[in-house]
Amino acid sequence: MKRRKVKQYMNRSVVSKDFDWFLFILTLVIAVIGIIIIYSATRSTGSNSSVIVQSISMGLGLGIMLFLCFFDYEQFENLVKYIYGFAVFILILVLVFGTAGDWGAKSWIRFGSIGVQPAELAKICFIITFSYHLTRVDDKINDIKVLAGLVAHLAVLIGLIMLEPDLGSALVFMFMFACMLFVARLSYKYIIPIIVLGTASLPLIYKYGLDPYQQQRINVFFDPYIDPLGNGYNVIQSMIAVGSGRLWGKGYLHGTQNQMGYLPTKSTDFIFSVFSEEFGLVGAIIIVCLLFILIARCFNAAKKADNPFGRYICVGVGAMFLFHVFENVGMCIGLMPVTGIPLPFISYGGTSLLTNMTAIGLVMSVTYQNKPSSKFDLY
Numbered sequence: 001m002k003r004r005k006v007k008q009y010m011n012r013s014v015v016s017k018d019f020d021w022f023l024f025i026l027t028l029v030i031a032v033i034g035i036i037i038i039y040s041a042t043r044s045t046g047s048n049s050s051v052i053v054q055s056i057s058m059g060l061g062l063g064i065m066l067f068l069c070f071f072d073y074e075q076f077e078n079l080v081k082y083i084y085g086f087a088v089f090i091l092i093l094v095l096v097f098g099t100a101g102d103w104g105a106k107s108w109i110r111f112g113s114i115g116v117q118p119a120e121l122a123k124i125c126f127i128i129t130f131s132y133h134l135t136r137v138d139d140k141i142n143d144i145k146v147l148a149g150l151v152a153h154l155a156v157l158i159g160l161i162m163l164e165p166d167l168g169s170a171l172v173f174m175f176m177f178a179c180m181l182f183v184a185r186l187s188y189k190y191i192i193p194i195i196v197l198g199t200a201s202l203p204l205i206y207k208y209g210l211d212p213y214q215q216q217r218i219n220v221f222f223d224p225y226i227d228p229l230g231n232g233y234n235v236i237q238s239m240i241a242v243g244s245g246r247l248w249g250k251g252y253l254h255g256t257q258n259q260m261g262y263l264p265t266k267s268t269d270f271i272f273s274v275f276s277e278e279f280g281l282v283g284a285i286i287i288v289c290l291l292f293i294l295i296a297r298c299f300n301a302a303k304k305a306d307n308p309f310g311r312y313i314c315v316g317v318g319a320m321f322l323f324h325v326f327e328n329v330g331m332c333i334g335l336m337p338v339t340g341i342p343l344p345f346i347s348y349g350g351t352s353l354l355t356n357m358t359a360i361g362l363v364m365s366v367t368y369q370n371k372p373s374s375k376f377d378l379y
Contacts, residue, residue: 068361
């Protein structure tokens with residue numbers, strides 16, 4: 001009887017393995033909600049092109065997600081040099097041939113009506129290559145030379161992104177970097193001084209490291225009404241939309257700030273405001289909870305990963321989503337500066353959606369490829 005039970009477990013866990021149906025279905029549900037809200041946000045334009053593009057992107061993303069799930073992610077260890085080179089190449093390419101987006105950053109490469117945002121693709125490249133880098137250094141992470149190499153790994157990509165300049169994407173990379181280092185057991189003798197020095201240097205960064213328009217965004221964050229018809233307009237209209245939704249919302253397709261065109265970039269950066277206006281506080285809480293459940297699932301996959309490479313990948317993906325959700329929701333309700341960071345799976349953007357579904361595919365691959373390390377793990 002016991003031998004049969006062990007054999008059945010081996011057939012399920014080693015041969016058929018585990019497909020994370022919960023994460024798969026949750027991802028599709030959130031992506032479909034995104035398409036529904038994009039339809040509402042773009043309804044006043046009289047065109048369904050955004051809905052069509054997002055639907056096609058979701059279909060492509062679904063294929064990529066399933067492919068990566070069944071692909072052994074450990075094979076990426078043999079391709080890290082090419083993956084990192086690709087990230088550097090596309091970030092240089094956008095500096096040469098790129099066009100400006102809504103927030104002034106030269107962050108898009110356009111092929112006719114199709115636009116690609118290389119910084120989004122570079123996030124996946126960074127997660128894979130930095131995870132491998134951490135795996136290689138292992139317990140030597142607190143050696144100053146090793147740590148310098150890890151910083152250089154990030155600095156090259158951050159430097160290229162800041163030349164666009166795209167502060168929002170740079171902050172995402174920095175947050176992923178910090179979370180992955182923390183999980184890799186970076187010593188507090190580095191963490192505490194970095195936090196102290198980083199906090200103390202904020203005034204200098206503000207004065208000498210930011211362009212005037214970026215400084216104005218910070219000023220508007222503290223008081224949107226200092227420029228109510230300029231940089232503060234977006235935040236003011238967003239907060240009005242969120243507040244007017246009250247508890248239950250005005251109903252789907254009935255948001256006045258949305259349908260009457262007062263809310264800017266409503267299908268991308270401020271789509272959470274559209275959702276909140278139409279579905280109220282209850283709807284906003286539900287969508288945020290769904291996103292945090294997805295993030296928790298990524299971190300749980302990291303906890304269960306059977307090797308460091310998979311663990312770091314899952315942490316990187318979870319950190320990426322976590323920062324996006326905090327920043328996007330925060331800027332829509334006036335609690336974070338406006339940076340143009342989209343809400344995962346919900347904001348309109350083919351590149352963003354493909355990146356997000358690719359990231360989920362990596363997490364599902366880590367879960368699917370898990371295997372007992374010895375016969376004792378079978379019990």
